[in-house]
């Protein structure tokens with residue numbers, strides 16, 4: 586369920602938000618997590634309207650594991666999608682889990698700081714906040730942008 590303030594703040598319709606929640610929830614079933622049994626689903630609302638899914642993929646060598654968010658973004662990027670309107674994640678706990686620090690930085694590479702990050706819990710309730718609030722004073726691509734030679 587989305588409130589009018591959320592839809593206004595982030596420029597999303599109520600149906601876009603509920604669709605994102607349904608997709609992120611469904612994506613949990615794609616998780617490969619035999620060790621933690623902690624399923625995470627991710628759904629990205631791309632600028633072109635497409636929704637790209639991801640799920641966590643664990644590995645017997647634990648640090649090799651990749652989170653749902655990075656799976657989804659990697660998939661979207663190689664499909665040629667590099668602009669996103671919203672990120673949705675879903676877990677089986679309540680209150681909802683938020684993206685880990687590594688994923689926050691990964692998201693930062695491809696999303697504006699005001700991009701909403703929706704976090705759904707096991708009961709379909711969500712918390713939403715802009716990326717900037719999850720990753721304050723962040724380091725991003727613009728810090729490495731080369732100076733314009735014409736401005737010298």
Ligand SMILES: [Zn+2]
Nearest residue numbers: 652684685688
């Ligand atoms: Zn992560």
